[in-house]
Amino acid sequence: MDFSGVCVKCGKCKAVCPTYTFLKREDCSPRGRVHLADKSLKSEESFLTCLMCMACEEVCPQKVSITEKIVESKKRLRLLSYSLISAGIGLTSSLGAKFKGKPSSSSKKVAVFVGCLLAHRYPDLVDRLCSFLSFLAFDVVVPEYQVCCGFPMYVGGIGWEGYFKRNLKAFSGFDAVVTACSTCASFLKKKYPFRKVVDVAELIVEYAFVLELGEKEKVAFHPPCHLVRGQSIDAGELVSKLGLIPLSETCCGFGGVLSLKYPNLSLNVGRERIEEALAKEANVIATLCPACMFQFEKVSMLSGARIKVMHLLDLISFP
Ligand code: SF4
Numbered sequence: 001m002d003f004s005g006v007c008v009k010c011g012k013c014k015a016v017c018p019t020y021t022f023l024k025r026e027d028c029s030p031r032g033r034v035h036l037a038d039k040s041l042k043s044e045e046s047f048l049t050c051l052m053c054m055a056c057e058e059v060c061p062q063k064v065s066i067t068e069k070i071v072e073s074k075k076r077l078r079l080l081s082y083s084l085i086s087a088g089i090g091l092t093s094s095l096g097a098k099f100k101g102k103p104s105s106s107s108k109k110v111a112v113f114v115g116c117l118l119a120h121r122y123p124d125l126v127d128r129l130c131s132f133l134s135f136l137a138f139d140v141v142v143p144e145y146q147v148c149c150g151f152p153m154y155v156g157g158i159g160w161e162g163y164f165k166r167n168l169k170a171f172s173g174f175d176a177v178v179t180a181c182s183t184c185a186s187f188l189k190k191k192y193p194f195r196k197v198v199d200v201a202e203l204i205v206e207y208a209f210v211l212e213l214g215e216k217e218k219v220a221f222h223p224p225c226h227l228v229r230g231q232s233i234d235a236g237e238l239v240s241k242l243g244l245i246p247l248s249e250t251c252c253g254f255g256g257v258l259s260l261k262y263p264n265l266s267l268n269v270g271r272e273r274i275e276e277a278l279a280k281e282a283n284v285i286a287t288l289c290p291a292c293m294f295q296f297e298k299v300s301m302l303s304g305a306r307i308k309v310m311h312l313l314d315l316i317s318f319p
């Protein structure tokens with residue numbers, strides 16, 4: 001009999017779960033959530049406190065689809081409303097409308113996937129990504145009618161098909177889609193039929209960029225869950241090639257709907273990451289996901305930590 005995919009209650013997942021670390025409750029551990037999901041039991045707090053960080057799935061010897069079971073439970077129990085998620089992130093507007101691509105004579109055409117947080121919170125990074133791609137001699141297009149990738153609704157157990165359809169239309173005819181958001185990249189790779197999706201991290205490694213740092217800058221790198229687990233990209237390679245200070249591959253605390261529904265738990269998880277960077281004498285924390293950036297900015301502001309938050313794109317050297 002094949003028991004793969006079936007929880008054998010070994011508990012290995014509990015050791016790596018950032019929310020169990022704080023809550024110390026079996027019903028808020030990966031194993032407990034799987035049990036509740038399998039029995040179709042209702043426990044709002046158990047499901048909504050999951051960060052969707054996938055750390056549990058990485059160590060589970062049975063390959064249990066833990067996050068999928070949690071998402072299915074949220075859907076079945078209708079735990080979230082669209083308005084809660086859309087209040088946190090700008091989901092509906094045409095995200096590409098205010099950005100211009102960089103046309104060139106190159107035959108290598110790429111389309112930029114912008115993403116909600118980059119469009120609304122870090123628009124300069126979208127321009128920076130366009131400049132970076134044209135520096136690499138790509139012909140850059142930012143499709144105007146693109147929208148949110150749909151990940152926030154997917155993890156909330158809410159229909160995201162409308163977003164999928166709009167993006168398919170906006171990106172039809174492009175050979176490659178590039179983004180500076182690891183969460184978007186991971187979701188696009190898993191759920192969309194695009195021929196090629198590229199996380200900007202892959203280009204930074206491939207073209208061997210180096211960092212341009214001020215004399216006193218010491219940069220720690222936070223590897224987003226959706227980079228290392230969502231896309232299986234090796235953070236170690238980035239860290240060693242760029243001379244970064246490595247940090248643990250634990251979630252920043254923003255994930256799932258935690259930062260919206262359980263802000264204190266979210267802050268506690270985030271504070272641990274900042275403290276780790278400070279303990280390693282970093283004064284900059286760099287990452288590749290705008291949600292992680294947003295979380296670290298909030299945590300450092302609330303805790304008074306003296307650390308600057310940056311996207312790797314802003315640290316690498318190119319004209
Ligand atoms: S989910 Fe996987 S790691 Fe966790 S207790 Fe079950 S079998 Fe073990």
Ligand code: SF4
Pocket residue numbers: 016017018019020029030033049050051052053054055056057066067
């Ligand atoms: S996805 Fe992360 S937060 Fe959720 S159960 Fe797994 S380890 Fe815990």
